[in-house]
Amino acid sequence: MSAKRKSARLPSDCSTARSAESVRAAIYARVSTTDQTCEMQLRELRDYCQRRGWEIAGEYVDTGWSGVKASRPQLDQLMKDARQRRFDAVLVWKLDRWGRSLIQSLQSVQELASMGARFVAITQNIDTDETNPMSRFMLHIFGAFAEFEREMIRERTVAGVRAARAKGKKLGRPKRVFRRDEVARLRGGS
Numbered sequence: 001m002s003a004k005r006k007s008a009r010l011p012s013d014c015s016t017a018r019s020a021e022s023v024r025a026a027i028y029a030r031v032s033t034t035d036q037t038c039e040m041q042l043r044e045l046r047d048y049c050q051r052r053g054w055e056i057a058g059e060y061v062d063t064g065w066s067g068v069k070a071s072r073p074q075l076d077q078l079m080k081d082a083r084q085r086r087f088d089a090v091l092v093w094k095l096d097r098w099g100r101s102l103i104q105s106l107q108s109v110q111e112l113a114s115m116g117a118r119f120v121a122i123t124q125n126i127d128t129d130e131t132n133p134m135s136r137f138m139l140h141i142f143g144a145f146a147e148f149e150r151e152m153i154r155e156r157t158v159a160g161v162r163a164a165r166a167k168g169k170k171l172g173r174p175k176r177v178f179r180r181d182e183v184a185r186l187r188g189g190s
Helices: 003-019 039-052 073-083 102-114 133-166 180-187
Strands: 024-031 055-063 089-092 118-121
Touching (some): 039 089
Parallel strands (some): 024 089
């Protein structure tokens, strides 16, 4: 192999050696509804840490929270712990689990970087380690896709509601009618 080729591979070799160091990782998982579970995300994130010999410094799980919301209980706690430098990296299964707003996602990832914590989306090969500028570029692209996907879902929902109303369908909860005679009958008073 030529010297030129070896030097071209040097950065990835360095990042591999660097990742073998002791890294304290925070794991973040999120689902949008309470009938969903984060178990698959958590299992894969734990496996990722185990394969690299990284210590799991904490698990932060938001269940029933939209990725559009900038403030979520466990995300807020994670950012608070990041400010106290309790971990070196934040791991998510996929970027859209971190957030669906491009600006909010990028701002929070930049805030992590300013505190010395790298951001890793394990299924998308995004790692904001300083030795990986292409990954930071991909972070922006995937963030834009996540926001675009959210907007497409919202657009389809609004169109579906409009179509249902045009067909005369009543939307929302059914009206409740208080029946005094039924209450009296059930109480045995009438």
